[in-house]
Amino acid sequence: MATIIGITGGIGGGKSTLSTVLSNAGYAIYNTDKEAxxxxxxxxNIRLQIVEKFGKEAYTNNILNRSFIASLVxxxxELLKKMNAIVHPAVQEDFRKWRGLHETEKCIFLECAILIEGNFRHYVDKIVLITASEATRIARVKKRDNLTVEQIxxxxxxxxxxxxxIPFADYVINTDITDLKQFDLEKFLGEILSLPLAAKF
Incomplete structure (x- = not known):
């Protein structure tokens, strides 16, 4: 059975960069934001619940109006909690199905910004926390998503x-000082896989 490694950290920290490095090396990644x-x-069923809670403006041409939803939640x-209550159970069920397709692999990865607070931690054996200073994160997200500092x-x-x-993490990577694009992936995997399995708390 595959060891499941969770990748978490705040917006702009570098989670997706690490996931891209891992994916390019052939590892399976489940990105909760993308799948959500x-x-x-x-x-x-999700569409109906979102429209019921947030109105018909929640969708434009059958596509979620993300800017409208973001402006609310x-x-x-409280609105964020309602949105999460609709989406999170479905994402967790989808992840369980995806996990079943990769049982024979050595390790697979779950990328999730809210791995701890969103109760996704129960699905992982190890937790990698990606950190960076607030200034670095704001600069990255501003460049990537064209958001204002206030929105970020x-x-x-x-x-x-x-x-x-940090208390929940088995491994911490500070991307202010570590360039993930030049990351020693073999060393990282050797270290993280040698750690004891995380307690399912």
Whole structure:
């Protein structure tokens, strides 16, 4: 059975960069953000629930209106909880199916910004935390997503701080000092796989 390694950390920290490096090396990656977007567009039950909670404006031409939803949920924690209550169970079920397709591999990866607070941690054996300074993260996201600093900070506010996640992590990578594109992947995998399996708490 494959060892499941969770990759987590705040927006702009470098999770997706590490996932890209791993994917290019042939490892299977489940990206919860990407799959959540797919399910929000394709799963009829999810679509109906989102429209019921947020109105018909939630979809444009059968595609989730992400800017509309973001304007609501990232400024209202209760609405964010309602959105997560709709999406998270479906993503977790989808991940369980995906996991079953990769049981014979040595290790597989679950990329999830809210691995801890979203209760995805129960699915992983090891946790890798990707960190960076707030200034670095803001600069990266501003360049990548064309968001304002205020919009980025609003999203950061809804994620736990890196310092709060460190106690849960088996391995920490600070991308202010580590260039993931020049990352020693073999050394990293050797170290992370040699660690004891994480407790399922």
């Amino acid at each position: 977007r797919r399910l929000q567009n394709e799963d009829q 990232f400024s209202n924690s 900070k609003a999203r950061m506010k809804n994620q736990r701080k890196d310092v709060d996640l």
